[in-house]
Amino acid sequence: MTGLILVVDDLPPNVKLLEAKLTAEYYDVITAVDGFQGIEKAKQHKPDIILLDVMMPGMDGFETCRKIKADPDIAHIPVVMVTALSDKSDRVKGLDAGADDFLTKPVNDIALFARVKSLIRIKVLIDELRLRDQTGAQVGAVTGQGSANALQDVSGAKVLVIDDDMLECKQIHEHLDSQYQVDVVEDAEEALKVAYAGGYDLIILSSLLTGADALREVSHLRSHEETRHVPILILIDEDDQRTLVKGLEMGVNDYLITPLDPNELVVRSRTQIRRKRYQDALKNNYKQSVSMAITDNLTKLFNRHYLNAHLENMVNAARQSGKPLSILIMDMDHFKHVNDTYGHDCGDAVLVTLAGIIQKCIRSSDLAARFGGEEFVVVMPETAYPDSSVVAERIRAAVEQTPFVINHPESPIRKTISIGLSLFGHQIDTSETLLKRADEALYAAKHGGRNRVEVRLPQLPGQAAAGG
Numbered sequence: 138m139t140g141l142i143l144v145v146d147d148l149p150p151n152v153k154l155l156e157a158k159l160t161a162e163y164y165d166v167i168t169a170v171d172g173f174q175g176i177e178k179a180k181q182h183k184p185d186i187i188l189l190d191v192m193m194p195g196m197d198g199f200e201t202c203r204k205i206k207a208d209p210d211i212a213h214i215p216v217v218m219v220t221a222l223s224d225k226s227d228r229v230k231g232l233d234a235g236a237d238d239f240l241t242k243p244v245n246d247i248a249l250f251a252r253v254k255s256l257i258r259i260k261v262l263i264d265e266l267r268l269r270d271q272t273g274a275q276v277g278a279v280t281g282q283g284s285a286n287a288l289q290d291v292s293g294a295k296v297l298v299i300d301d302d303m304l305e306c307k308q309i310h311e312h313l314d315s316q317y318q319v320d321v322v323e324d325a326e327e328a329l330k331v332a333y334a335g336g337y338d339l340i341i342l343s344s345l346l347t348g349a350d351a352l353r354e355v356s357h358l359r360s361h362e363e364t365r366h367v368p369i370l371i372l373i374d375e376d377d378q379r380t381l382v383k384g385l386e387m388g389v390n391d392y393l394i395t396p397l398d399p400n401e402l403v404v405r406s407r408t409q410i411r412r413k414r415y416q417d418a419l420k421n422n423y424k425q426s427v428s429m430a431i432t433d434n435l436t437k438l439f440n441r442h443y444l445n446a447h448l449e450n451m452v453n454a455a456r457q458s459g460k461p462l463s464i465l466i467m468d469m470d471h472f473k474h475v476n477d478t479y480g481h482d483c484g485d486a487v488l489v490t491l492a493g494i495i496q497k498c499i500r501s502s503d504l505a506a507r508f509g510g511e512e513f514v515v516v517m518p519e520t521a522y523p524d525s526s527v528v529a530e531r532i533r534a535a536v537e538q539t540p541f542v543i544n545h546p547e548s549p550i551r552k553t554i555s556i557g558l559s560l561f562g563h564q565i566d567t568s569e570t571l572l573k574r575a576d577e578a579l580y581a582a583k584h585g586g587r588n589r590v591e592v593r594l595p596q597l598p599g600q601a602a603a604g605g
Contacts, residue, residue, distance in 0.1 A: 139163050140184075140185035140253075140260070141164070141165045141182060141183075141184045141185050142164050142165070142167075142184055143167050143169065143178055143182065143184040143188065144156060144167070144168045144169070145168070145169045145172065145174075145175035145188065145193070146168075147170050147193045147194060151219075151242075152170075158249060159249075167182055171193050171194065171195050172193055172196035172197070172198065173195065173196060175187065175189065175201055176201065176204055180208070180210060180211055183211070184214060185256075185257050185260045185261075186215050186253060186257060186260065187214055188217050188219055188240070189202060189217065190219050198218055199230055200234075202218065202231065202235050203234045203235060206234070213267065214260065215256040216237055217237065217238045217239060217240055217253075218231035218234075218238075218239040218240075219242060219244070220239055221241070228401070229400055232400070232403075232404055236404075237404075237408060238256060238405075239401075239404065247378070247385075251392065252391070255390055255408065255412070258412060262412065262415035262416060262419060291317075291338075291407055291411055291414060294318070294339065295317065295318045295320070295335060295337045296318065296319045296339045296340075296341060296410075297328070297332055297339070298310070298320065298322070298341045299322055299328040299343060299346070299354065300342075300343040300346070301323040301343070305343065305372070305395070305397065306321045308397055309397070312403055313402070313403070317338075317339075317406075317410070325346050326349075329357055329361075332361075332364050332367070337364075338410045338414065339367065339368050339406055340358065340364070340368070340369050341370045341371075342354055342358075342369055342370070342372065342389075344371055344372060344380050344381075345374065351371065351380065352383055352384060352387060355369060355387050355389055368409035368410070368412055368413055369390055370390065370391050370393060370405055370406065370409055371391075371392045372392070372393050372395050372397070373392050373393070375394045375395075390409055391408070391409060433506075433507040435485055435489060435507070436488055436507050437492065438492050438495070438496070438505050438513070439506040439507070440506060440507060441506065441507070441508055441509055443506065444504070444514055444516075448464075448571075449568045451504070451516055451518055452561065452566070452568045454518070455563070456563055459563065460518070461519060461520060461560065461561065462516070462518055462560070463517040463520045463521065463522065463524075463525030463528075463559070463560055464516050464517070464558070464560075464572065464575045465515040465517070465532070465557070465575065466513075466514050466556070466572070466576055466578070467512070467513050467529075467556040467579070468511055468512045468554065468579055468583070469487070469488075469554050470552065470553045470583075470587040471587075472484065472487070472511040475487055475550070479543055479545045479547070479550075480545075482544065483543035483544060486541070487552060488511060490539065490542070491511075491513070491536065491552075492507070492513070494532065494535050494536055495513060497535070498528065498531045498532045499517070499528060502519075503520075504516040515528075515532075522558075522560050522594065525558055525560070526558060526590065526592060529556045530590055533553075533556055533590055536553060537551075537552075537553050537588060554588065555582035555583050555587050555588065555589060555591075556578075556579065556582060556589075556591070557575045557576060557580070557582055557590075558575065558590060558591065558592045558593070559572075559574040559575035559578055559592070559593045559594070562594075562595025565595060565596075566595060574593045578591040578593040579591070
């Protein structure tokens with residue numbers, strides 16, 4: 138994964154060193170010599186990450202970070218503070234200023250690329266959320282509005298700690314328990330069962346488990362559907378480079394050197410939990426987007442576009458299995474009178490009530506869709522005549538007996554519906570001919586007095602139309 142990285146540092150040797158390391162890994166790098174120029178370039182280029190030195194003349198890294206995070210145009214860009222190894226207090230100040238992460242000098246290559254990759258993944262998710270927010274606003278949808286900003290809050294997340302070092306577990310619990318729900322499991326085998334069932338936002342895994350292979354745990358977690366996308370933060374000895382490198386290759390998201398630095402524990406956990414929250418938000422937004430694409434916004438039934446695609450599949454399935462298939466097309470009688478007399482808002486309320494009646498009268502395996510205007514379609518797989526006729530009559534009677542509540546002094550009002558029914562003819566029908574014949578039956582019901590069900594059975598070439 139590549140990206141654009143802005144390095145802000147007033148010392149040319151530091152800039153050149155970071156630039157050389159990042160460029161060698163195929164990242165694009167731009168540089169700035171102070172905080173003022175850094176903010177200007179951040180606004181101009183919108184980098185994926187900002188690596189920001191703490192000690193700079195004119196405006197130090199803390200003030201620069203505060204200004205970046207206060208600007209809505211660039212606040213979403215991850216900021217990594219680069220501090221001296223001995224200046225642990227700088228880390229706290231950096232976090233208070235809004236920094237997303239920090240690196241210590243001299244910068245370790247493995248640490249640098251692990252942090253950069255992790256934060257770029259988050260930035261990609263943020264960008265996608267922001268784009269969907271923008272699209273949602275343009276089309277008047279509510280999905281994802283402000284989601285990228287709202288997900289800054291990670292409180293209430295669930296954290297699983299897999300570690301048999303009780304002192305280490307106590308330390309983790311003390312520093313994370315105030316904000317997250319923290320569960321600790323000592324046994325590696327039991328931990329996998331807990332992880333699969335727990336719905337966790339972060340797994341903290343010790344590489345020094347007694348009698349267990351931490352990398353094997355990683356393999357199990359990454360191969361199981363319930364934990365495949367849960368961030369893993371591994372606790373590792375500073376000298377165990379082999380395990381660290383292998384773990385990062387296998388899907389570990391980040392690491393902490395033991396003994397633990399409490400500030401580092403807090404910030405690394407927060408970063409990974411945010412990533413999980415962004416992933417979950419994207420999935421939810423996608424599901425909502427798909428739902429919006431296939432459902433009618435008013436009635437919440439399937440829309441015509443989905444009906445056309447799914448009816449084709451249902452027809453093919455019926456043809457292959459030889460099982461029956463029935464279809465109803467229904468149209469509310471004199472619906473124009475409702476809109477003209479009571480207004481379109483009342484007309485919408487009537488359609489919503491009608492959709493509810495239809496859903497209550499059919500099976501979960503049946504498909505109900507709004508075909509357009511006041512016209513609805515129900516497709517009933519594995520349903521033959523006269524059973525489908527019974528369902529049609531049930532819907533007709535329920536509509537006739539239902540008082541339609543509207544926002545008008547004359548509420549409630551009474552309405553009726555006309556229904557056309559057709560059966561799938563395996564030898565002659567396509568989805569189009571099936572719909573057409575049901576529509577012909579509806580036309581007959583309208584012209585036969587309304588508030589009735591008309592049937593058109595399939596006919597072989599040369600046969601007279603069968604109806605009822």
